[in-house]
Amino acid sequence: MREGERARLYNPCIPMKAYVYVALKKTVLDPQGKTIHGALKKMGHNAIADVRQGKYFELTLNGGLDKAAAQQEVERIARDVLTNPVIEEFSYRLED
DSSP states (O other), X not given: OOHHHHHHSOOTTSOEEEEXXXXXXXXXXXXXXXXXXXXXXXXXXXXXXXXXXXXXXXXXXXXXXXHHHHHHHHHHHIXXXXXXXXXXXXXXXXXX
16 A cells, blocks of 8 residues: 555544534525625625525544444434524535
C-alpha cells in the first residue's frame, strides 16, 4: 500500500465529524431570509436575488462506528431531533 492510500482508509478508532445543515423547505415562506435580503438590498448589495436562512450543527461521533453506521446515526438524529420534518429539510457530510 502506498503512503497516499493509507490516509484515505477509514479508521474506526478515530472520532468522526458530521456537519448537518437544516433549512426550511423551498415551499415554506422564510420571513427571516426575506428580512436579511431586504437589509442587504438597502446596504447596496444588489447582486443578491434571494436569501434563505438555516441552522448548522457540528456533531462529533465516537470512534468505533463504521461509515455506514455513522451515516445512519446522523440521519436519525437529524430527522428525529434537529429538524421539523413538516417544514424543514437537512443535508449532511461526514469527515473522518
